Structure formats: C-alpha cells, structure tokens
Amino acid sequence: MTTEFVERVRHRLAGQSRGADPITLAEAVRAEAGGALSHDAVLDAVRQAQDEFLGVGPLATLLDDETVTDVLVTAPDEVWIDGPAGLARTAVRFADEDAVRRLAQRLALAAGRRLDDAQPYVDGWLPAPRGRLRVHAVLPPIAADGTCLSLRVLRPATYDLDALRRRRVFDEAGARILRTVVEHRLAFLVTGGTGAGKTTLLSALLGVVDPGERIVCVEDAGELRPTHPQFVSLVARPANVEGAGAVDLPELVRQALRMRPDRLVVGEVRGGEVCSLLNALNTGHEGGACTLHANSPAEVPARLEALAALGGLGREALHSQLAAAVRVVLHMRRTSVGRALTEVAVLQRYHGEVRAVAVWREGQWTARRALFTDLVRDEACA
Template sequence: MTGTPAVEVDRHILEQVRTRLARDGMALTPEYVARALRDQGRPVGDRAVLAVHDALRREVIGAGPLEPLLRTSGVTDVLVNGPDQVWMDRGAGLERCAVTFPDDEAVRRLAQRLAASVGRRLDDASPFVDLRLDDGTRFHAVLAPLARPGTTLSLRVPRARVFTLAELVAAGALSDTGAALLRRIVERRCAYLVTGGTGSGKTTLLNALLSLVDPGERLVVVEDASELRPDHPHVVSLEARPANVEGAGAVPLQVLVRQALRMRPDRLVVGEVRGGEVVDLMAAMNTGHEGGCGTVHANSAADVPSRIEGLALAAGLGREAAHSQLASAVDVVVHLGRDHGHRYLAEVGVLTRDADGLVEVRSAVRFDPSGREYEGAGADRLGVLLR
C-alpha cells in the first residue's frame, strides 16, 4: 500500500461548510472556514480549521485526493475503481494506494469537476468522457452504474521531460545494440511503426526517436490527445477535438492528417493510429513523405498487418488495397514488450509480401527482457534498408 491518505474530517461538518461556501460564493480561506465553524458552534482550533480547509481544498483544486499521487515521481497512471480502490503505476506494475473516497458521490463530483474544467459535460445523459486536462494529463471517466464497483477514473500522467535513448539504455529498456539500430532507422528516414500493448512505452520511445531527427527538419505531429513532445526545435502539433455538448464542432484525427499534409512536413507523425486516419497516413507515406511514423496497439509485431487491415477495412479500404498501401508505406515495425512491469524493446521487424500479395512482418532482430539479441529471417532485408 502506498500513497497519501486523506485528512480525517467529519463528513457532516464538511458538508455543512461546503453548502455554506456554495451559498455565500466566498473564497475558500482558513478565515472563512473558521467563521463557518464558529457559526455552527463547532471547535475552531487551528487543527480543526486547517483539517476542514485542506479537505475542501482538495475537492475544489486540482485532482483532489489524487493530486499527491499524480505528483509522485515516476508515476504514469492513476486509476480509481469506485470509492475504495485507488491504484497507481510507477513503471513496475500497479500498486494499491491508501487513498480512498468517502463514497461514490465524491468520486463522481471529482470526475464532473475535472470534465467541467475543460468545458466537457459528464452526467447521467452523457456518462463517460475522454479528454486532456490543462496540465496535459489524459483523463477518462465512466460514471456508475455503467461502471462497477463505482465511478471509474483513469488518469495518464504526461512525462515531465523526454527520455533520451541513452537514458532508456540505462533503464534497461534498450540494449546498446538496440539503441544503435533505432538510431540508424531514424537517420535513414525509414517509415516505421512503434507497436505494443497498453502501457508498453510506445509514446516514451517515439518521443526519444523523434528527438533524434535532424534539427533542420519540420515535424508535424497529429494526435487524438497531445502526448508527444519531442526535444526538437521545429515541431507543430495538431490535436483532435471532440464534439461539444450540442454534438457539434468535432475535428477527428482523419481530418487533421489531411491538414498536416498541407503544412510542408518533413516527417508526418500520427501519435496513435486507431481509426480511419490509417488510410490517410499510408497514402501520405506513399507520396514522398519519408520517415513518417506512428504508434499502433498490437500484441505482437506479426499482428500488425491484420491490425492495420482491420482499421483500413472499417474506413472503407478493401483488403487487397490495404495490404498494397501498407507494403509501400511502412518499412519497419518496432515492437515493445512488458515482462512483469519491465518495458523493453522486444523486436524489430521488416515488412514483406507473400505469394498472395498479403503483407507479413518478418523478424529481423529479437531481444529478450535482458537485452540479449537473436537474429531473424528479416535481418538481410533490414540491412539493405539501413545501408
């Protein structure tokens, strides 16, 4: 168990002060809390006043009782499963935290306040939301009773800074050989996809790779929620926009990919390919935009062609056309794995076509969690690409 527990305050007292605060429209200060407690005939010692003030402050500022967890060094995710289960991930798997909420209504209040802070609606008529908070934190919520055992919150914390390849090597995510290989892929302007499961470090690695791009090149980054912030002097970021409360004003990723093509990108980057934008991205990579890249959720490198095929079919592109576009658009797949919370480079593969014209990923180099490498059947093809 880890985390910072909430200050113990009588919920009835807290509710009374909260109601008066809302009624009076006053600023939340220790002086106001002391006056409210005195008017109720409550103790007004310094400890009592500060306890009530701090409890209310957590409810109206930042992420409430989750704020200390979000500020914990190395944390990547904070997850709330109802009022009694709060978890966080610091890179070594999920840890149960000591933080709890008094009831599901408190979780719901926090979720609604965070959604309202960026102008989004969250209520029984619209019981889920996916957005980015002002500090860059990715926030997703589903209200009870849709979610059980209660209102569910998922917060993805942005990295305070971008890791370098050398730091990823030091952390054991890459071997020296793997880092040199990835550096060469970027230098040779290969088109590549970074793949892996949720939480495997795709965004972290892509940030590091984009930071290696020649400073004279222009990066245009398209994302559903802004997470890529490479250490590079010339980056333009486009972020998708969901519909407003009236259901209007949405700007999907697919539209932004098309806009990006008109912005003279030297490298077009799609932060996460998970919809119809895959068709536009492959078309862009087939029209002279070398070095393009993106991330894709996939369980293995071998699954990437079927994953792309499914996304393309949903967007109206036939199977044969999807494989033809993929074969011409992408050179390399960089696949990441997780082993008991340890994130690491698992495989680098190349795309080839079989006798039926369908694309398959042929392993060029595999790595085990310790960094040992094993050459695969695609090594010769990768060598040709990196000459």
C-alpha cells in the first residue's frame, strides 16, 4: 500500500466508532480501493493494514521468534535483531520514516506514555504474548537520522539449574558451587552486562531454595518465575500519562520487608533501592539476592557506591554495609558460544574497603579458593 492509500484507510477508520479489527480493516480497504483490488490483493492489503494499525506492525514476526531478545529500528530500511548469535540485520522494511514514527507513537500510547515533538523520547512497558515488552523510542531532531525504536522482550526466566548445566552455562563443578551458595544461605549478587543471563541464573538459583522458605521478590518487570511453592512477586508501577500513580522499587522493598520474607530478592538494582536492600540484608534476612549491571566482580564495589549515592548513602557507610550484607558475586558473561558463568568472587574487606576476590574463574579454582571454603564453613557453624 502507498502512503496515500494508508492515510485514506486511516481517516476512514477514524470516522467510524468500531475498532480496527480485521473485518473492519477489510471493509475499509475494499471501500478505499473502490473495487479495484482482487480478493487476494485485499487480503494482502489487510495484512499490511494490520501491520500499520495494530500491534507491533511489521516487527511482529521478529518478536514471535523466542530466541530474539531485542528488535532495533534505526531507519526505515535498517531493522536489527539481537539473539544467540548477536546482532543481525533483517529483511524487514518500513515504507518510510513516517511509518516508523507512527509505530513508535502508537506503542507509546499503548504503554500510557506521550511521544511527540514536545516529548521526543519515551520509555515504557507493554504486555507481550510470552512476557513483557520494553519500548524505548526517540524522535527527530533528538535522533538526528530519524526515529529510533528499541524493543526488548522480557520473557519469564524459567530454566532450572540442571537445564542451564545441559546448556553449558556452567559445568558440574560450577553447579556444586551454586548449590552450596544457596544451601548455606549466602547472600549473593549476580552480575554481568546486558543480555548476559543474569535474571535466568537468578531464577534458577531461587528454584533450589528450600520449599519451606518464603521468597519475596521485587522487580521492575516481573521476569523471575522460579519453580518454588512460596514465591511472592511484587512489580513496580510507572507513572501514568499525568505523571501520577508511580510505585518505585525502594517503596516495594520496604513493603516486602513487612511480608515476612525468609529471603528478599531484588530483580535488579539500578538506583537508591540498593540502600533499602543492604539494610534488609543486615537485619536478619540471610540468603538474599539481586542482579547488578557490572563488567566484572572487581567493579562491583564502585558500581554500588554510585548507586548508593543516589539513595543518600555515603561511601564509607556503603562499604560497611556491603561487607556485612553480601558474601558472593556470581558473574555471567555473553561469549561467542553462548552465555556462561565465568567467575565466582567473594567480597572481602581490606582497610575499610570491600573488594571482590576471585575464587573460581573459567571453570577452575583460583589460588584464593580457601576464602570460599572458609566462608561456607563459617556460615555452617553460625
């Protein structure tokens, strides 16, 4: 369909009180075509109209692929996907820049957000058939070369430890370390970059928690779905179009503490909620966990310093609380052959500062293995 024909169909639909369902679309297409289209051509035009007016448009086929984690539109003829093999360009094309802009604005509206010249960027959430969809879009002139649209598919993390071992995320020795961390109620962080598998590993670890323990989990997107009989999920709520009604992670952490958790879990710390989490882990909630964006375990203290500053916690206080609250760092990395657990580190305090000391790396124990052994022994005797 040409842009002019699309606009005629759009105006016809706008003048009707009925929704843009497939039957209504077909009638509008036939009416605007004036009988000039064959039956097959009408069906093809309806399919294109559905792409234009409903759902995620021509990106639907890409998001239906369960291996796709991100869909990135940088130009009408540049649509990329991210999956197990990394970024790859697709054959999907938009008619023009206006088509990309219309899709971005429609998705923003569906997410309860505003996207126009006065508010040229947006970040929001949408439900998806098998999870949730994070929508981010930027309009010109902020996006100098045209509308940029980024969709991230957040599917529930449902793998267990045995499934991850079969997928070679870690070997048998790594599985034993992970089970030891959970069984001895060692508070831990799962770190790594974007798409490294942090949430998947955390969900698998929660699945081996004693069924008699109550897990209360706080998240932005509700990704964690461990197989556990006492898993309670609290999901943050963004503000509406009017800027009201937001429920953020720090508030949810405070609410979670009133729900009698045996283990408190934060899906990912991105800001001041790290202060609430550390406070909780220092008040008898052993075995807690969260994920954190970090390039390596060694960078974790500095990363937490920056986040804690957002919550008003100073550097010295952060290191003091971190040393008492968190024991182990599990680092995930995205490699050429897939996602893998590449390092296990123990947090140790040296002259007032917390440092992450690697005890297991790339499938081998390091010379500091005794730190992990002593930590497990001390927890067992506590």
